[in-house]
Amino acid sequence: MTAELSPIDTAKLVAARRAAEFVTDGMRVGLGTGSTAAFLVERLGERVREDGLKIRGVPTSNRTADLARQVGIEVITLDEAGWLDVTIDGTDEFDSDLNLIKGGGGALLQEKIVATASDQMIVIADAAKQVETLGAFPLPVEVIPFGWQTTRSLIEETLVTMDVLGRGTSLRMAGDAPFRTDEGNHILDLDLKRIGNARQLAMVLNQIPGVVENGLFIDICDVVVIGHGDGRVELRDINAGTVRKQKIDLAETGGLFTDTAD
Numbered sequence: 413m414t415a416e417l418s419p420i421d422t423a424k425l426v427a428a429r430r431a432a433e434f435v436t437d438g439m440r441v442g443l444g445t446g447s448t449a450a451f452l453v454e455r456l457g458e459r460v461r462e463d464g465l466k467i468r469g470v471p472t473s474n475r476t477a478d479l480a481r482q483v484g485i486e487v488i489t490l491d492e493a494g495w496l497d498v499t500i501d502g503t504d505e506f507d508s509d510l511n512l513i514k515g516g517g518g519a520l521l522q523e524k525i526v527a528t529a530s531d532q533m534i535v536i537a538d539a540a541k542q543v544e545t546l547g548a549f550p551l552p553v554e555v556i557p558f559g560w561q562t563t564r565s566l567i568e569e570t571l572v573t574m575d576v577l578g579r580g581t582s583l584r585m586a587g588d589a590p591f592r593t594d595e596g597n598h599i600l601d602l603d604l605k606r607i608g609n610a611r612q613l614a615m616v617l618n619q620i621p622g623v624v625e626n627g628l629f630i631d632i633c634d635v636v637v638i639g640h641g642d643g644r645v646e647l648r649d650i651n652a653g654t655v656r657k658q659k660i661d662l663a664e665t666g667g668l669f670t671d672t673a674d
């Protein structure tokens with residue numbers, strides 16, 4: 413099974429499969445967006461179809477909703493769910509405090525709303541996404557289309573004031589047209605290189621008229637499940653302050669996890 417996958421996809425797969433073990437009968441589950449989250453949705457679908465797992469899922473994008481339905485997960489809205497037991501999602505970067513940059517796929521708004529409405533947020537990531545300081549990945553900021561260039565100027569002025577402008581800002585494109593989020597908004601990607609005070613930047617950006625939300629997830633994530641290309645999985649739990657390392661051999665175990673000594 414893993415022989416057909418690249419090391420990076422193996423890392424995403426094992427992280428997703430381990431995180432799926434946190435999901436139990438009756439849970440209302442936030443379903444993230446992106447290539448790593450897709451492995452999670454597929455795994456939960458397998459458990460629904462093969463083990464009779466009973467869950468309801470709240471997707472964070474139209475594409476995740478489509479995938480969840482395809483694999484047999486009952487899809488409900490966040491308002492129908494009211495509150496969620498857990499959200500499992502990918503990330504573009506995470507640091508040692510489990511703060512994140514998300515939105516590389518443009519789904520940050522629904523992702524942040526859903527994660528914040530959950531008892532627990534579990535992030536699944538390949539090891540390459542761990543950084544010492546957030547910011548190497550361009551920070552996505554969702555802005556409304558009306559007056560977006562003025563909004564960009566205001567953002568740039570703010571970044572200069574905070575001394576974090578980096579290499580500038582760019583409007584995300586989809587071919588020849590500006591990218592549109594599921595809400596019809598645009599994304600500005602802020603190439604900052606290094607974000608010294610992510611908490612402050614997250615708050616300041618959201619004060620600018622025209623900004624809908626930014627991709628900094630501060631104090632939202634509880635656990636990161638880190639996958640490695642050789643099948644190893646590590647858990648970082650912000651509450652317990654613990655790190656558990658595991659190794660999975662999908663071919664041998666069919667997805668069961670065993671703790672390892674190292």
Ligand SMILES: O=C[C@H](O)[C@H](O)[C@H](O)COP(=O)(O)O
Pocket residue numbers: 444445446447448449501502503504514515516517518519520523
């Ligand atoms: O908007 C997209 C999301 O925040 C994704 O979870 C993030 O970009 C990570 O995606 P991937 O798992 O494809 O690297």
